[in-house]
Amino acid sequence: MFERFTRPARDAVTAAQTYAAELGHERIGDDHLLLAIDSSAGSSAAQALAEAGVDAAGLRAEIERAHGRLGNDDADALSTLGIDLDAVRSKVEEVFGAGALDSGKPRRRLGGHIPFTKDARKVLELSLREAIRLKDRSIGTEHILLGILRAEGEGHVALQALGVDAAALRHTLEHGEAA
Template identity: 45%
Template sequence: MFERFSPAARDSVLQAQVVARELRQPMIGSEHVLLGVLWQDSGPAREALVAAGLDYPTARERLAQLVGDELDPQALASLGIDLDEIRSRVERTFGEGALDGPDRRPEPRGHIPFSKGAKKALELSLREAINLRSGGIDAEHVLLGVLGDVGSLAHRLLESFAVDPIRLRNDLRGRLRASA
């Protein structure tokens, strides 16, 4: 399927791997692919994302916040575990900031696999290209595929910026029709 990807679409997927690696994620998710499209210099997909109020550095930082905390304080509290109390005890014993060291997750090496959601988004990008009678898969089709994966972390990321994925999808499709 990747042989049908344009250079911009390939670059988006390669950047998705870079983001996943930097965030020490074990898999490339649709949220990483979304950032890979936003990373592009130009094109209707990036223009639609920017028009919706997103920019790469801010979106990347927000994603880092969304995926960064593996512990759910509310879930642990329901089990009688108080993270604030644990932090306080550790800092009394080992010094202030003892838990604030570098990320303990190792950086993934080699090939990072695609998550089920990312695979679905890329498959949807092929369908979008076929439906739009395109000769290949471009970054716009990749973004449409990501937007078609309802309930994904990519959708949560967009919604954290008050971006409606359906409205963004319609805007992008309108831009594609206008440029055809």
């Protein structure tokens, strides 16, 4: 199936593995695919996300929050007590290693293949179906994003949390115009 992917779509799949590794996650999820698509400069899918109000920092923060890391509200609450969460995290990681404050699950060793989650595999399958439905010969980042919207997994949940109108985004991707 990957032979039908455009270069940017293949790059997004590769970048998703990098994001999963950076975040210390055991598997590549559809949310990592979403991060990779959002960072693929110049792609129609990245442009559609930007037009929908998605910014890379906000998306990454939402995905980290969804995976159990402390969010801005937690950091703000601790700061009212005089605790700088970033300073605490930095000191703990300096002493105990990167990711010491993560969910308690063992961290993956750096490098090597990271498997896809069931949802990510479903998104990749749906991206093929979306390309076929739209009568496109190849699978681009826009088809992967349509797959994310259709699968309604973690990536879709992250978009909802950011206030993205999924129907409008789908329309933009399918018709190449603002909804």
